[in-house]
Amino acid sequence: MLRHKVCRGIFGISQGSIATYSPTCPQLLHSNLAIKSLYPKRSAQTRQFSHTTTNKMTLQDPKGDYVNVASLRVNRGLYQFVENEVAPNTGVDVAHFWECLSNVVSKMAPRNEELLKKRDSLQKQIDEWHLARKGQEYDAAEYKQYLMDIGYLLPEGEAFKVTTSNVDPEIASIAGPQLVVPINNARYALNACNGRWQSLFDGLYGTNAVSETGGAQKAGGFNPRRALKVFEWVDNLLDEVMPLADGASWAQTKAFSVESEKLCIELTDGKKVAPKEDSVFAGYLGDAAKPTSVLIKNNNLHMELKFNADGAVGAEHHAHINDIQIESAITAIMDCEDSVTAVDAEDKVAVYKNWTGLMRGTLSASFQKGGKTLERVQNSDRVFKSPGGSEDVSLKGRSLLLVRNVGMHMYTDAVTTAGGDDIPEGFLDAFVTILAAIHDVKGNGKYANSVNGSVYIVKPKQHGPEEVAFTCELFTAVEQALDLPKNTVKIGVMDEERRTTINLYECIREAKERIVFINTGFLDRMGDEIHTSIEAGPVVALKNLRKVKWLPAYEAWNVDCGIAAGLVGTAQIGKGMWAAPDSMAEMLEQKIGHLKQGANTSWVPSPIAASLHVTHYHRVNVQETQEALKSRLRAPLDDILTPPLTDRADLNPEDVQKDLEAMAQSILGYVVRWIDMGVGCSKVPDIHNIGLMEDRATLRISSQHLANWLHHEIITKDQIKSAFEKMAAVVDEQNSSDPAYKAMVGTFEDNIAFQGALQLVFKGREVSNGYTEPVLHASRRKYKATNRN
Ligand SMILES: CC(=O)SCCNC(=O)CCNC(=O)[C@H](O)C(C)(C)COP(=O)(O)OP(=O)(O)OC[C@H]1O[C@@H](n2cnc3c(N)ncnc32)[C@H](O)[C@@H]1OP(=O)(O)O
Numbered sequence: 001m002l003r004h005k006v007c008r009g010i011f012g013i014s015q016g017s018i019a020t021y022s023p024t025c026p027q028l029l030h031s032n033l034a035i036k037s038l039y040p041k042r043s044a045q046t047r048q049f050s051h052t053t054t055n056k057m058t059l060q061d062p063k064g065d066y067v068n069v070a071s072l073r074v075n076r077g078l079y080q081f082v083e084n085e086v087a088p089n090t091g092v093d094v095a096h097f098w099e100c101l102s103n104v105v106s107k108m109a110p111r112n113e114e115l116l117k118k119r120d121s122l123q124k125q126i127d128e129w130h131l132a133r134k135g136q137e138y139d140a141a142e143y144k145q146y147l148m149d150i151g152y153l154l155p156e157g158e159a160f161k162v163t164t165s166n167v168d169p170e171i172a173s174i175a176g177p178q179l180v181v182p183i184n185n186a187r188y189a190l191n192a193c194n195g196r197w198q199s200l201f202d203g204l205y206g207t208n209a210v211s212e213t214g215g216a217q218k219a220g221g222f223n224p225r226r227a228l229k230v231f232e233w234v235d236n237l238l239d240e241v242m243p244l245a246d247g248a249s250w251a252q253t254k255a256f257s258v259e260s261e262k263l264c265i266e267l268t269d270g271k272k273v274a275p276k277e278d279s280v281f282a283g284y285l286g287d288a289a290k291p292t293s294v295l296i297k298n299n300n301l302h303m304e305l306k307f308n309a310d311g312a313v314g315a316e317h318h319a320h321i322n323d324i325q326i327e328s329a330i331t332a333i334m335d336c337e338d339s340v341t342a343v344d345a346e347d348k349v350a351v352y353k354n355w356t357g358l359m360r361g362t363l364s365a366s367f368q369k370g371g372k373t374l375e376r377v378q379n380s381d382r383v384f385k386s387p388g389g390s391e392d393v394s395l396k397g398r399s400l401l402l403v404r405n406v407g408m409h410m411y412t413d414a415v416t417t418a419g420g421d422d423i424p425e426g427f428l429d430a431f432v433t434i435l436a437a438i439h440d441v442k443g444n445g446k447y448a449n450s451v452n453g454s455v456y457i458v459k460p461k462q463h464g465p466e467e468v469a470f471t472c473e474l475f476t477a478v479e480q481a482l483d484l485p486k487n488t489v490k491i492g493v494m495d496e497e498r499r500t501t502i503n504l505y506e507c508i509r510e511a512k513e514r515i516v517f518i519n520t521g522f523l524d525r526m527g528d529e530i531h532t533s534i535e536a537g538p539v540v541a542l543k544n545l546r547k548v549k550w551l552p553a554y555e556a557w558n559v560d561c562g563i564a565a566g567l568v569g570t571a572q573i574g575k576g577m578w579a580a581p582d583s584m585a586e587m588l589e590q591k592i593g594h595l596k597q598g599a600n601t602s603w604v605p606s607p608i609a610a611s612l613h614v615t616h617y618h619r620v621n622v623q624e625t626q627e628a629l630k631s632r633l634r635a636p637l638d639d640i641l642t643p644p645l646t647d648r649a650d651l652n653p654e655d656v657q658k659d660l661e662a663m664a665q666s667i668l669g670y671v672v673r674w675i676d677m678g679v680g681c682s683k684v685p686d687i688h689n690i691g692l693m694e695d696r697a698t699l700r701i702s703s704q705h706l707a708n709w710l711h712h713e714i715i716t717k718d719q720i721k722s723a724f725e726k727m728a729a730v731v732d733e734q735n736s737s738d739p740a741y742k743a744m745v746g747t748f749e750d751n752i753a754f755q756g757a758l759q760l761v762f763k764g765r766e767v768s769n770g771y772t773e774p775v776l777h778a779s780r781r782k783y784k785a786t787n788r789n
C-alpha cells in the first residue's frame with residue numbers, strides 16, 4: 001500500500017503546496033489566495049480518474065490530460081462529459097461554451113482575486129483594531145465607527161423593493177421545508193427530489209417524534225400500540241389545522257365519501273360532517289362513494305389520505321387510513337458546496353453528472369436495501385380527480401430543485417488558463433450547472449423542474465454587496481453566453497458571513513432583479529463570527545455559544561431586511577439547518593420557532609425531517625406572521641456587532657477540557673470520513689451519542705473555536721494533540737463496524753486525516769475567514785494520490 005509514503009508535510013500534493021502552509025511563511029496562510037495557491041500549476045502531475053464513484057479511483061491517464069480550447073486547458077474527462085452529456089440538445093455549441101468561459105475568466109478572474117484580497121485586508125484591519133485595544137473595555141460606538149471608516153459597514157441607500165420575476169410558486173407562495181442534499185450522492189439526491197411527498201405515518205412511527213412509552217416501542221416489527229399513538233398525533237394535528245364542522249374530531253372519523261363535490265365524513269356514532277372549511281377538500285381517487293384516496297389542503301400544502309382496510313396499518317386505523325402522504329420538501333437544494341467532497345476534475349464531473357441527470361430526468365440509482373436491489377428514479381406528478389370528479393388536479397411529484405455552487409474563494413484545476421493557473425471554481429460551476437439547467441428551461445427534460453423557466457442558484461459565503469454584484473455580473477455573462485433571457489438565473493443569497501449580514505439590505509439591492517432567497521446560514525456565520533473577532537479575546541464556552549447577543553439579533557435582522565426589501569410573496573426568507581437528524585421530537589418542539597420569527601422556509605437534513613417540519617407550516621400561517629412583522633423596528637445592529645467573548649476567568653479548566661474533547665471528537669469524526677472516504681456530510685455521534693450532522697460549516701465552527709482558545713492560551717498545543725489522540729480512539733470505535741474505515745490509532749504521525757484535523761486548529765487563525773477547504777482539499781488530494789491503486 002502506498003499510503004503514508006509521500007512527504008511528511010501533511011498537505012503536500014507537491015512541494016509547492018507544502019510551502020503554502022509553511023509555518024515560516026504565515027503571510028501566505030492568512031490569504032484568501034492561499035486556497036488558490038494550494039493548487040499549484042501541476043499539469044505534469046494531474047491525474048484523470050474514472051467517474052464511477054468518488055471513493056474508487058482508476059488511473060486512466062497518468063499524464064494529466066487536458067484539452068486546449070480557447071485560452072483554456074480543460075481536463076479531458078470534463079471536456080468529454082460536457083460535450084457528450086450536458087451540451088447535446090441545449091442548442092449550445094461546445095466550442096462556444098468554452099470560448100465564453102475563457103472570456104469570463106480573462107475578464108473577471110482578476111476581480112475575483114481583488115475581492116478576496118479585500119476580505120483579507122479588512123480582516124487585517126479588524127485584527128489591528130482589536131490588538132491596539134488589548135486589555136481595554138470594548139467600546140461599541142468606536143468599533144462601529146471604525147467598521148464604517150474602513151468600508152466594512154456600508155451606508156444604506158434609499159428604500160427599494162425587489163422585482164424578481166418568473167419565480168415558481170414553491171418559492172414565491174408556498175411556505176414549506178427546504179431540504180439540502182449532497183449532490184454527489186445520487187441515491188440521496190433522488191430521494192431529496194422525491195422528498196416532495198413523504199409518509200407522515202412513517203415519519204412519526206420511525207422516529208422519536210412519538211414516544212415509546214406505554215408499550216409503543218419501535219423495535220420488533222409492526223407495533224399496533226405505536227400505530228395508535230401515531231394516529232392520535234395525526235388526529236390532533238388535523239383537529240388543529242383542518243377542523244371538522246360541529247366540533248367533531250378527526251379521531252371520530254369512520255368513513256369518507258364525496259357528495260355533491262363536497263367531502264362527507266361519517267363519524268363512529270353514525271353522524272355525518274364535513275370539514276369546517278370547504279376549501280380543505282382538494283380532490284380524490286376511486287369512487288366518489290368510497291374513495292381510495294382523499295386529497296386535503298391547508299396553507300397551500302396538501303396531504304393525501306390513502307385508504308385500505310386490508311393494509312397492516314389501515315386495518316388498525318379508525319377510518320382505515322393506511323397511509324398519509326404529506327407534501328414535505330417543497331424545495332430542495334442540490335449541494336455542490338459544503339456537504340460534498342469535490343477536490344479535482346473527477347469529483348467535479350461526478351457532481352455535475354448528477355445535476356445534469358436531474359435536469360434531464362435521466363438520473364437513476366441502484367442500491368441494496370433490506371436484502372433487495374432497488375432502483376430509484378425521479379417521481380412523476382400526482383394526479384387526482386377534482387372535487388367535482390370531472391377534471392384532473394395535477395400536483396408536482398418532485399421538490400423544486402435549486403443548486404448550490406461553490407463560493408468565490410474556491411479555485412479549481414479542472415480547468416486552467418493557458419498558462420496553467422487554476423480558475424475560480426464558481427465560474428465553472430455557474431457555466432456547467434446553468435448549461436445543464438437549459439434542458440429544463442427548454443422543456444427537454446422528462447420532468448419539469450421550474451415551470452416558469454427559471455434556474456435557481458444558491459451562492460454561499462459572499463462577503464457584502466460588492467461580491468453579490470459580482471456574482472450577478474457572472475450570471476449575466478453566463479446568460480449572454482448561453483443565450484438565455486436576462487434574469488433567467490435566480491440567486492439565493494446565503495446570509496452566512498458577517499459582512500453580508502450587516503450590509504444585507506444593500507446585498508439584496510445588488511441582486512434585486514434576480515434574488516429568490518436570503519437564508520441565515522447560522523453555522524458558517526458562527527464560524528465567521530469567531531474568526532473575525534479572534535484578536536478581541538477568548539470566545540465563550542460551548543454551552544454559551546448559542547446564548548450570545550449577536551445571534552438572535554442576526555436572525556431577526558435578516559427577516560427585517562427581507563421584509564423591508566419586499567421579499568414577501570416573491571422570495572424566501574429562510575432559516576438554517578436542523579443539525580440533529582435523529583432528534584425529531586426536539587425538532588418538532590423547536591423549529592416551529594423559525595416560522596414564528598417570520599421565515600417562510602427552513603432547512604432540514606432529510607426527507608423524514610421535512611415530513612415532520614412541514615406540519616409547522618400547517619400550524620402557522622406564515623403570510624400572516626410576515627404581515628404582522630412589517631411594522632417592527634429592525635433588530636439592533638449594535639447587538640449583531642457584539643463579539644461572542646468571555647472573561648478568561650469564566651472558562652474553568654474542567655469545562656474547557658470537556659469542550660475541547662467534544663470538539664476534537666466532532667472534528668475527527670467528520671474529517672476522517674472526508675479525507676479517507678470522500679464523504680462530505682456525515683452524521684457523527686457526539687459525546688452523548690446523539691448523531692449530529694457535520695459538514696464543512698460545523699467544522700469551521702469547531703476548528704475556529706479551538707483556534708481561538710489556542711491563540712488566547714486557554715488551551716495549549718500539547719493539550720489539543722492529546723485530546724485529539726484520545727478522541728481518535730473514540731471515533732475509531734464509532735466507525736468500527738464500517739469495513740471501509742481505517743483506524744487512526746497507531747498511525748497518528750503519518751495519518752493524513754488525523755494530521756489534517758490538527759492543522760485545521762493549528763492554522764485556524766491564519767487561514768482566511770477560518771475556511772476549512774484549504775486543509776481538507778489538500779489532504780484529500782494527497783490521500784487520493786497516495787492511495788491510488
Ligand atoms: C451548514 C450547511 O451547509 S447545511 C447543508 C449541508 N448539509 C446537508 O446537506 C445535510 C444532508 N443530510 C445528509 O447528508 C444526511 O442526512 C446525514 C449525513 C446527515 C445523515 O445521513 P445517514 O446517516 O446516511 O442518514 P440515515 O441513515 O439516518 O438515513 C438514510 C436514509 O435517509 C435518506 N436521506 C438522508 N439524508 C437525506 C437527504 N439530505 N436527502 C435525501 N435523502 C436523505 C437516504 O436516502 C437514506 O434513505 P434510503 O436508504 O431510502 O436511500
Ligand SMILES: O=CC(=O)O
Pocket residue numbers: 338494496520521522523524525576577697
Ligand atoms: O450553509 C449553511 C450554514 O449554516 O452555513
Ligand SMILES: [Mg+2]
Pocket residue numbers: 338460494496521523524697
Ligand atoms: Mg454555509
